[in-house]
Every structure is written in C-alpha cells, then in structure tokens.
Amino acid sequence: MNQLSEEKLPDYNESSNKDAKEPTMDIVHLGLDDGYACTKIALADGRLLSIPSRARIGHAWVTWIRDGEQRIFEYETEGSVYSVGAVDGEPTHFEGYTTSAMNRVIVQHAFQQAGLSGRSLHVVSGLPVSAFYNHNGNRRASAINRKIRSLKIDTRSLGELSAPPPARVAFHDVIPEALAAWYDYVIVTNETGTSLDQKRVSAPIAIVDIGGRTTDYVVVQDQGVVHGSSGSLDRGLLNVKTQVTNSIQDAFDLTSISELRISAALETETIRLHGKDHDVSELIHIARQELVERLYSETRRLLGQGAELEHILFVGGGSAALAADIASWFPNQLIAAHPAFANARGMLKYLQFVSDETESS
Amino acid sequence: MIFTSSQHQVLIVLDRQVALESLVLNRLQKIPDCRQQEWLRGLLLDGFRLACNALRAAQCSSGGPSLKGEIKQKPLELPGAITSPATSLGVGSSQTESFKQQSLSHKAGAPVEGENKKPFSQLKKVIG
Numbered sequence: 001m002n003q004l005s006e007e008k009l010p011d012y013n014e015s016s017n018k019d020a021k022e023p024t025m026d027i028v029h030l031g032l033d034d035g036y037a038c039t040k041i042a043l044a045d046g047r048l049l050s051i052p053s054r055a056r057i058g059h060a061w062v063t064w065i066r067d068g069e070q071r072i073f074e075y076e077t078e079g080s081v082y083s084v085g086a087v088d089g090e091p092t093h094f095e096g097y098t099t100s101a102m103n104r105v106i107v108q109h110a111f112q113q114a115g116l117s118g119r120s121l122h123v124v125s126g127l128p129v130s131a132f133y134n135h136n137g138n139r140r141a142s143a144i145n146r147k148i149r150s151l152k153i154d155t156r157s158l159g160e161l162s163a164p165p166p167a168r169v170a171f172h173d174v175i176p177e178a179l180a181a182w183y184d185y186v187i188v189t190n191e192t193g194t195s196l197d198q199k200r201v202s203a204p205i206a207i208v209d210i211g212g213r214t215t216d217y218v219v220v221q222d223q224g225v226v227h228g229s230s231g232s233l234d235r236g237l238l239n240v241k242t243q244v245t246n247s248i249q250d251a252f253d254l255t256s257i258s259e260l261r262i263s264a265a266l267e268t269e270t271i272r273l274h275g276k277d278h279d280v281s282e283l284i285h286i287a288r289q290e291l292v293e294r295l296y297s298e299t300r301r302l303l304g305q306g307a308e309l310e311h312i313l314f315v316g317g318g319s320a321a322l323a324a325d326i327a328s329w330f331p332n333q334l335i336a337a338h339p340a341f342a343n344a345r346g347m348l349k350y351l352q353f354v355s356d357e358t359e360s361s
Numbered sequence: 362m363i364f365t366s367s368q369h370q371v372l373i374v375l376d377r378q379v380a381l382e383s384l385v386l387n388r389l390q391k392i393p394d395c396r397q398q399e400w401l402r403g404l405l406l407d408g409f410r411l412a413c414n415a416l417r418a419a420q421c422s423s424g425g426p427s428l429k430g431e432i433k434q435k436p437l438e439l440p441g442a443i444t445s446p447a448t449s450l451g452v453g454s455s456q457t458e459s460f461k462q463q464s465l466s467h468k469a470g471a472p473v474e475g476e477n478k479k480p481f482s483q484l485k486k487v488i489g
Contacts, residue, residue, distance in 0.1 A: 133489075137489065138489075139489070175488055176488065179487065179488060182487070183484065186484070187481060187484075194480075196481055196484075201484075220487060223484070223486065223487050224486075224487060224489065225487065225488070225489060350484075352479070353479050353480050353481045353482075353484075354479050354481050354482055354484045354485050355479065355482075355485070356478070356479070356482065356485070
C-alpha cells in the first residue's frame with residue numbers, strides 16, 4: 001500500500017503518466033530512504049511516499065484488464081526482470097541489498113509511484129552507520145561509491161507502448177542513515193522559511209533509528225559523530241516478521257506460507273488458513289517482546305542512561321510500530337513526528353541546504 | 362482574436378508534473394473561457410510586481426542573499442517537528458520541548474565562499 005501525503009494536487013498523479021512521456025529538463029530533488037522493509041521518499045513539494053520494499057525476480061505473467069487496476073509492475077535492470085508491487089516478495093534482508101538489482105527496481109518503482117517518470121533526479125540516500133563507517137570512524141569509500149553508482153544503472157519499466165520512461169538519477173550522494181534524522185532535527189522548515197536551530201545543533205543528542213533489518217545509533221556532540229557510542233545492531237522489524245513466520249509454520253504444521261499473508265497477519269493479528277481465521281496475536285507479541293528486549297539491552301550498552309545527552313531521538317518505522325514498548329526508556333527521549341520519514345526528510349534537507357551538488361557524484 | 366500593433370501574444374507551456382504549475386492549470390480550468398485571458402494576464406503582472414518588490418528589498422539590505430539573511434523556501438507540509446512520547450503516543454506525561462528557533466547564522470553581508478555553497482554547508486563536516 002502506498003502512503004502518499006498529497007491533498008492539494010488531486011490531478012497530479014492522474015496526469016503524471018500521460019505527461020511523463022515528454023521528459024522535461026526540470027530537476028527534482030528528493031530524499032530517498034531505501035530501507036529493507038519500506039522505501040520512503042520525501043519530495044521538495046512536501047509530499048512523502050512510502051512503498052513496501054517488495055519484489056521478486058522474473059515476470060509476473062499477469063494481464064491487467066484495466067490499466068488503472070494494475071498492481072504488479074515489471075522492470076528490467078542489467079538484463080534481469082523483476083516484478084514489483086503486490087507480489088509475494090523475496091527477502092530483502094541479505095548482504096548487499098543496498099546495491100542490488102532488487103533494490104534498484106524497488107527504488108525505480110517508488111519513483112514511478114511518485115509521478116517522477118521521465119524526470120531527472122538529484123538524490124540523497126543513506127547507508128546504515130556500520131556500512132558507512134569502519135571501526136576507526138573512517139568512511140567506507142568503496143561501499144559508498146558502490147551505492148552511488150548503483151542507482152545510476154539503467155532501470156526501465158517493461159510494457160509495450162504504455163511503459164512509462166524511467167526516472168534517471170543525475171546526482172546521488174550518500175550519508176549515514178541515522179545522521180539524516182539529525183539533519184531533519186536541526187534544520188527547521190516552516191511557513192516563514194528555513195532556519196538552523198542553533199540550540200539543537202550545539203546540544204549532544206543520540207539518534208536511535210529502528211529500521212527493518214538494522215537499528216542504527218548515532219551520537220552527535222560538538223557537531224561531530226561520537227563513534228564509540230554509534231553503530232548498528234543487526235536487528236529490526238523484519239526479525240519480528242521472520243519469527244512470526246516460523247512460529248505460524250510450526251503451530252499450523254505448514255511447510256511454507258506467503259510473505260503477503262504474513263504481512264496481513266501482522267496487521268490484523270489473525271491469519272486465515274483452511275478457510276478459518278486464527279488468532280496469532282500471542283505469537284506476534286512474543287516476537288515483538290524478543291526484539292524489544294534485544295533493542296533495549298543494546299541501547300543501554302551504547303547510551304547508558306543517557307543522562308549527559310540533551311535528548312534521545314527515536315526515528316524509523318520501528319519507532320512507530322514499537323512506540324508503546326519504548327515509551328519510557330529514557331526521561332529525556334523524543335519520538336520524531338512521522339518517525340518513519342525522519343531519515344528521508346533529513347536526506348532531502350541535506351540535499352537542499354548542505355550538500356554540494358557540483359561535486360561529481 | 363485580432364491583435365493591435367501594440368499587443369504581443371506570449372505562449373507559455375505549463376507542466377502538470379510541476380506542483381505549482383499544476384495548481385495554476387487546475388485553477389485556470391475552473392475559470393470561464395472568456396475570463397481566462399484576463400486572469401492569466403493579472404497573474405503574470407502580479408507575479409512580476411512581487412518579483413520587483415523582492416529585488417528592491419534585497420538591494421536595500423546590505424547585499425545579503427535575501428531578506429534578513431533568511432533562506433526563503435517553500436515550506437514542507439510535514440516539517441520535521443518533534444513530538445514527545447506523551448504527544449505522539451498519548452500515554453503518560455512527558456516533557457515537551459520549547460523549540461525556540463534561532464535565525465540562520467547566515468547574516469546579510471557575511472562572506473560566502475563561492476556561489477555554489479549551500480546555506481548550511483558547514484554542517485557537512487558532521488559526517489566526517
């Protein structure tokens with residue numbers, strides 16, 4: 001399901017495919033948080049878009065009677081065909097996903113869903129903290145460059161004459177994911193303009209970004225990253241999904257179950273099998289609790305009691321999903337507004353107000 | 362339509378993929394055909410007048426990038442405001458933060474190292 005915050009331009013998306021056949025030279029700026037569970041986009045006109053990071057290799061072989069009802073879309077990149085959308089998605093939580101063909105087609109699909117077909121894009125995206133920095137706090141230049149190059153590889157929609165032209169990435173910069181939320185925190189945009197909140201800039205703060213595959217920690221003090229208290233934990237919301245899948249298979253003696261059905265079960269806490277609804281709330285509760293306890297211990301290990309920090313800021317889709325569980329971890333904690341989009345917003349602000357777009361990226 | 366010698370026809374192409382242009386087109390379509398030309402003409406002149414005023418104001422300030430050195434930007438609909446857990450979750454009592462915003466330190470007349478620099482480019486060093 002797409003989440004598109006767009007109220008003022010009802011005709012925008014309806015006309016986008018038609019008009020996109022004539023690519024324009026206008027450059028679109030956007031922040032791209034291409035997570036393992038969801039891919040989020042923040043656009044300069046204020047729109048926020050989120051799609052599930054869901055794809056599988058190969059054609060879907062589905063004929064849509066009406067184009068308007070099409071829910072599976074096919075893309076080709078580097079000679080491989082992928083189906084994106086309402087498919088039984090393959091796991092994204094594998095090493096190298098961020099530079100994979102699967103990542104590329106999901107991102108291209110998000111661009112298309114945002115009505116950016118045929119547009120030239122300037123993009124800032126992210127990598128988990130541990131993928132961005134090595135243990136000495138230096139950048140992992142090769143990994144960063146791989147990601148920068150990956151999104152520039154041609155990816156096109158499949159279809160006959162109706163296939164929309166791809167959105168192309170002309171400029172791409174990569175920053176640490178949780179640090180993006182810090183930029184969102186200190187660069188304040190409102191009706192009167194954009195300003196830098198000096199109080200926030202100078203205050204020591206920890207960002208906890210609970211994502212799909214990883215949970216990132218970044219401590220910023222004196223406008224620098226404190227690497228000793230920063231890093232990534234290889235745990236996120238997808239661990240809940242995996243554990244619930246295993247538990248349901250064990251409980252109902254199933255050899256396999258589709259990813260789409262598990263996603264629905266996580267939302268409704270019931271699963272329909274053999275024509276009957278079954279309550280799986282307890283299985284979900286157990287899986288959540290395991291994740292929360294693991295996150296809590298790692299958070300305490302890295303941040304202690306957080307007494308010397310001005311704030312601990314929780315962001316990421318996991319912060320929203322686990323809000324009730326993390327509500328009282330620190331007396332000085334905050335949860336960002338629309339936390340799932342904090343990184344994407346920060347990436348957009350970094351692109352608009354910090355990044356040097358004249359650099360060759 | 363017959364044009365006199367003093368009149369010139371201007372052709373403008375608007376793109377529905379550009380948000381503001383899409384708004385203009387939507388508005389234009391709601392106006393009766395006979396009034397569309399006059400509405401567009403008024404819109405153009407109003408826009409030009411605003412641009413002139415902004416330029417004049419910028420010249421009056423001491424060479425800064427814009428009025429009072431602030432960056433004027435179309436606001437995001439969902440700004441990065443922060444809410445405390447009490448606000449966002451509706452549970453318990455928790456502190457709220459007073460976000461007293463300071464103006465951009467990019468004062469009018471301050472040196473700018475190159476025209477391509479972004480207003481907060483100094484924050485790039487945070488990444489390391």
